[in-house]
Amino acid sequence: MTAQNVIETPFSPLAGPATAAPGPRAGIPDDRELLRAAVELTRDLTTARAAIYWPDMLVSAALGYGGVAGAILFTHPPAAILCAVVGVLGLYRAMLFIHELTHIHRDALPGFRFGWNLLVGIPLLTPSFMYEGVHTLHHARTRYGTVEDPEYLPLALMKPWTLPLFVVTALLLPVALLIRSAVLVPLGTVVPPLRRLVWARISALSINPAFRRRPPEGEFARMVFWQELGASIWAITLIASVFAFGLRPLLIALVIASGAALLNQIRTLVAHLWENEGETMTVTAQYLDSVNVPPPALLAPLWAPVGLRYHALHHLLPSMPYHSLAEAHRRLSAHIGGRDTYAKASYPGLFPLVARLARSTMGGR
Template identity: 60%
Template sequence: MNTLALDTTDVPAAVAGARIRLSGMADDRAMLRAAADLTRDLQKPNPVIYWGDFLGSAAVGYAALAGAILLPATGWAIASGVLAVLALYRASLFIHEITHLKHSDLPGFRVGWNLLLGMPMMLPSFMYEGIHSLHHSRTRYGTAEDPEYLPLALMKPWTLPLFLLVSVLMPVGLLLRFGLLGPISMLSPRLRRLVVARYSGLQINPSFERRAPEGEFARQWRWQEAGATLVAVALIATVATGVLALKPFLVFMGVISAVAMLNQVRTLVAHLWENDGEPLTVTAQYLDSVNVPTGVLPWLWAPVGLRFHALHHLLPSLPYHSLAEAHRRLSAALGQGTTYHGANYPTLRGLMGRLAASTMGRRAA
């Protein structure tokens, strides 16, 4: 990291370079009431938008992946690889919507997503379902029981590059999880408990252990894991025997790695990561989260509504295609200088600068 100074032009003046006091913050009742009242008609997911967006993104992503594999090593192959990463990244982020959807509103979407993307990329939805809901728990957010939270802003500078490095190695981890550990664990109850608790969730909190699935979710888990295992074992076997050439395998793994890296960068700026482990009010959780509502680039690095991540924490059941309109309504109803505008930031660069500066301050301390 060479440039760690915080660019205050990219951060709201009220919070530039300073931590927000989250612990003990009271809820802004007016904001919460407005959020509920102004979005009642936006709650219904539109199947045409969901299916069209997902299928279109997946089709473009797989076509571009084929181009990256089949084209000679030229600029066109690189361009195809970049397009594959962006399109498959967008398609993969529907896993986030799956965790919040009432599946009766979009019948078949979870199955379709897993068959077309989750299992082929060794990223079945059970890896996120049952995990992400805890992150939205009123009493768990930002605590040691939150699987998706670490106080990164309060940690040492080396944690940030390590956080990104882990994502680069994600495809190797998935290959080992589904191609080796998963099948072997079926023969050992003790290993199975470890695999389920520690290696079956997209979590960033290393101390979190998930519970074994039950009921309908356990049935979903079984067929999704079987599909991902089939893909992983097939990849290992065909590469080892020479049936699958090394180039397509490495390109495929490289695309998954780049998708994971891009998502990890987004994760770094999804929150301010400034909570020290205390339970927070909804308002405090909102202000520890981030909206980047303007500009073109957020559509690429925070697609499927995730540029409105703070608003999502305020209204987690709102479909992704409704978030822009909800933001417009709340911005108009709640004027500048109110709590709602405190979670809006202009750029990725400014947020990364703020986080880096905070960790550097920890080193100085």
């Protein structure tokens, strides 16, 4: 669920793109050499290592919650602001493990899904069901960049004002999640039409307003029930805490959560080039519409943590654990060289990517 669902898109009858021309990558054929090399050179890197996942997630969560506590308890502004920054970065990194949960085999890291939901997903009101079964559609060969892709908007072809709106609306996400879990989900248990609406429209971490989620079934439906129950109890507890501790602690926590959501939205803004207007794309075309920000970009681990600085490579190897992506990138770069398809998805940093996207919305590439 994202607040940017108010943005009109070429996927909606309400508005058209800034230009009617299709994206420039839809007709790119697959680079068979690249696809073969990506698989063959990385066969030994596919095991998710619990000794990396667990400490990384736990330390990130501890820093995040410690930052929130410090921002609430410290009255000296510089100390409180420093704690808030630590809180934003820690919670942001911990939250992004939801991306890993959608790709790793459910038996690869025993207990990790439960532990992450208990410590991060439910406290942040974004349990893993909000991404599981959704993000994999983004990687589907025939869905990427189309109206059926929940995580794609042709932002490069849209109006210039959509970019700041896309970013700023992320600030509303924590409040929206609080209302969803504390009010809408409980009401939905007694009002079936509302329950169906909440599930279809505001139960997925998606950015495509045309996306409608199908009802959960089987074991997944049972998981959704327990995760929704936990999130609703926690959301109601947060609201009730105002009567015991006043409004200030909750407001500070929401501001920090909004900061993490804003940072994630900025990362999302540059995760792709967003140049496809609904056509089916080859795997290579999807790769070239995605972004790597490899070293020496120094700040990338902060705004694109948990391996997301290698987002284009991730689209070639979706099941590759985040801790293996740097080595996979090194091997592919050394084997293929810097003048072919693989190198074309690498960019120097955040600001050049934002500038490129802004130019695209104004008619230039």
